[in-house]
Amino acid sequence: MNAPALPPRRPIRELPDALISQIAAGEVVERPASVVRELVDNALDAGAQNITLRLQAGGVRLISVEDDGMGILPGELPIAFKRHATSKISDLNDLESVSTMGFRGEALAAINSIADCAILSRASGQSEAFLLDGRTGELRQIARAQGTTVEVKELFYSTPARRKFLKTDATELAHCIEAVRRHALARPDVGFAIWHEGKVVEQWRACGSDLDRRLADVLGPDFLARSVAVEWQSADPRADGAGLEARRMRVWGRVGIPDAARARADQQFCYVNGRFVRDKVLTHAARSAFEDVLHGQRQPVYALYLEMDPTRVDVNVHPTKIEVRFRDSREVHQAVRHATEDALSAPRAQAAGAVVPASAIAATAVDQASSAPLWTQALQSTPQRAPGPYPSQSPIAFHVQESLPGQRVSDLAALWQPIDSPRLETQTAQAAAAPEGDWPLGRALAQLQGIYILAENAQGLVVVDMHAAHERIVYERLKNQWADAEGGGTSHRIASQPLLIPATFACSDAEAATAEAHADTLHALGLEISAFSPRTLAVRAVPTTLAQGDAVALARSVLSELEQHEASTVVQRAHNALLATMACHGAVRANRRLTLDEMNALLRDMECTERSDQCNHGRPTWRTVTVADLDKLFLRGR
Ligand SMILES: Nc1ncnc2c1ncn2[C@@H]1O[C@H](COP(=O)(O)OP(=O)(O)OP(=O)(O)O)[C@@H](O)[C@H]1O
Ligand SMILES: [Mg+2]
Known part of the structure; x- marks a missing residue:
């Protein structure tokens, strides 16, 4: 048999400089937007205060970035293209604690190898400005103010294969704008202007440290109106002793309320020490904070800024620096998750004038057309307007029975359901003790179709999906009890109540086996389920919070959930899912008639329950239709 033929031998040679740069350019420059990002x-x-970007043909024909920064000294100009x-780092120490955007000293050389480049610059303290031609290396004097302009013409002219991958000018322009947008969101103190073919396409004025204003300018006023502030810091390290200063972390920014989530993940901005990054740890952490409140596949929106010791994050991982590596990614994950969760968990009903603007309702209604209630569809044509409290309006007249005079809701809260969390009890009592006019979710008026509670507050009509709202309240209660039990160090257990007469049901073999195998977990969940006969199970105790519900239905769905999770570790991780299943059974069902007092008690509970604006499946639990919205609906001029 013949030996396989060897490939022809080729000598090892050093590559020419130009080819090395072109190879580097392949990593750094994918399209015009990559050049924009580098410049x-x-x-x-x-240190620029104002940056102006001028583009032609989506950036393919020309990208020019002009700044008013410190400029480049004439003697250093020729080196800039090498x-x-x-000028940003000089040794390994600098690299490990880098605080500038650039540090590789590669971008200009790479760009110059695949396009026609020039730098025009006047350094601070210099009276003369110079132009360096990247092609010829020629340096000549010109006139300009302090700062630098880098011009990049005919991108990829020397690498035509790359040019073929480019999309239409409009698409490339959109990518260029997105690149600047990412910078703009990190630097509200810097003004940005983008021109295309001689016309201004975007302009964001410098606004100091006013991040909210920049967010509204760049992402639109709706982002601001439908998001909450995030502000979180790791505990004061001085309290923990020396050496921990380096572990301090701060997370801030804004996160969109669940209603503001989108079909695409196109409004998710994460920054680490001012650098825009795409990082799995961060996206996962932010997403997990929405676990309980986001509907299906919808994508949350946020602009989150993480500040940490630069030595604890490696930015030298990817040529485009868009990826980073954290020294302790678990710590970072927890920080971002906690920060986001804290911001999201406060019930927004508490925020003064928490009104969902008609425009927002319309947007959601379009988005979720399948399940949009009729009245939101009717509002779809309402023009956009700024959210906020509206001037007080005359009340809407509904002919319904009033609460008995002199009755206080706090006395009546018990009618709704036994309140079993001490924390919730005080909060509900406080909410109910507030003057009636201050109740964010208003005074109950009536029940509609056995599904909705109608209430009146200062803004107008509040509509509450009673099952969804109650399900969330029960779920949060169960979670609190679980957490309290866990924190208490006892064998954790949700408060449980024995049934006077055990509820029995005919079971399958699988159900009987699951009940036996998971007896400990069931016990921890506040359930006692044991064999009554070979084919019958008996429910002997249920969680106190769920005492009112159907014990057999509850037992069956918990057993079926447990069947799906085999190992006990899975059960541990899935306990929120289990609690959610239980909550669904404990929650009041449609078509149950409620008295006004029961309705009011539910509203007060909602006002002080975390995450009560969304049900366990991420759907909203309440909406406001302002009197102004109603006026529009009836074409009523005022
Ligand atoms: N707009 C500018 N104003 C002042 N100096 C500049 C400007 N652009 C580039 N320079 C100088 O030119 C040098 C080279 O820039 P280049 O972008 O190639 O590398 P870098 O920014 O140091 O690192 P990286 O490759 O990571 O971007 C910089 O270190 C800086 O000193
Ligand atoms: Mg650079």
């Missing part, structure tokens, strides 16, 4: 990085590193030439 804006450089302008920000130079490979591995940088």
Whole structure:
């Protein structure tokens, strides 16, 4: 048999400089937007206050980035285009604690190898400005104010294969704008302007440290109106002793309420020490904070800023620096998750004038057309307007029975259901003790179709999905009890109540086996289920919170949930899902008639229950239709 033929031998040679740069460019520059990102990085590193971007043909024909930063000294200009030439780091220490956007000293060399480039710059303290031609290396004097302009013409002219991958000018322009948007969201103190073919397409004025204003300018006023502030810091390290200063972390920014979630993940901005990054740890952490409150596949929106010791994050992982590696990614995950969860969990009913603007209702209704209630569809044509409390309006007249005079809701809360969490009890009592006019979710008026509670507050009509709202309240209660029990160090157990007469039911073999195998978990969940006869199970105790419900239905669904999770570790991780299943059974069902007092008690409970604005499946539990909305609906001018 013949030996397989060897490939022809080729000598080992050093590659020419130009080819090395072109290879580097392949990693760094994928499209015009990559050039934009690098040039804006450089302008920000130079301390620019204003950055102007001019583009032609989506950036393929021309990208020019002009800044008013410190400029480049004439003697250093020719070095700027050299490979591995940088003013930003000089040794390994600098690299490990880098605080500038750039540090590789590669971007300009790479871009110059695949396009026609020039740098025009006047350094601070210099009276003369110079232009360096990247192609010829020629340096000549010009006139300009302090700062730098980098011009990049005919991108990929020397690498036509790459050029073929480019999309239409409009698409490339959109990517360029997105690149600047990412910078703009990190630097409200810097002004940005983008021109395309001689016309301004975006302009964001510098606004100091006013992040909210920049967020509204860049992402639209709706983002601001439908998001909550995030502000979180790791505990004061001084309290823990020396050496922990380096572990301090701060997370801030804004996160969209669940209603503001989108079909695409196109409004998720994460920054680490001012650098835009796409990182699995961060996205997962933010997403997990929405676990309990987001509907199906919808994507949350947020702009989150993480500040941490630069030595605890490696930015030198990817040529485009869009990926980072955390030294302790668990700590980062927890920080971002806690920060986001804290911001989301406060019931928004408490926020003064928490009104869902008609425009927002309309947007959601369009988004979730399948399940949109009729009245939201009727509002779809309502023009957009700023949210906020509206001037007090004359009340809507509904002919319904009033609460008995002199009756206080706090006395009546017990009618609704035994309140079993001491924390909730005080909060509900406080909420109910507030003057009636201050109740965020208003005074109950009536029940509609056995499904909705109608209430009146200062803004207008509040409509509450009673099953969804109650399910959330029960779920949060169960979670609190679980957490309290866990924290208490006792064998954790949700408060349980024995049934006077055990509820028995005919069971399958699988159900009997699951009840036996998971007896400990069931016990922890406040359930006692044991064999009554070979084919019959008996429910002997249920969680106190769920005492009112159907014990057999509850037992069956918990057993079927447990059947799906085999190992006990899975059960541990899935306990929220189990609690949610239980809550669904404990919650009041449609068509149950409620008295006004029961309705009011539910509203007060909602006002002080975390995450009560969304049901366990992420759907909203309440909406406001303002009197102004109603006026529009009836074409009633005022
Ligand atoms: N707009 C600018 N204003 C002032 N100096 C600049 C500007 N752009 C580039 N420079 C100088 O040119 C050098 C080279 O820039 P280049 O972008 O190639 O590398 P870098 O920013 O140091 O690192 P990286 O490759 O990671 O971007 C910079 O270190 C900086 O000193
Ligand atoms: Mg750079």
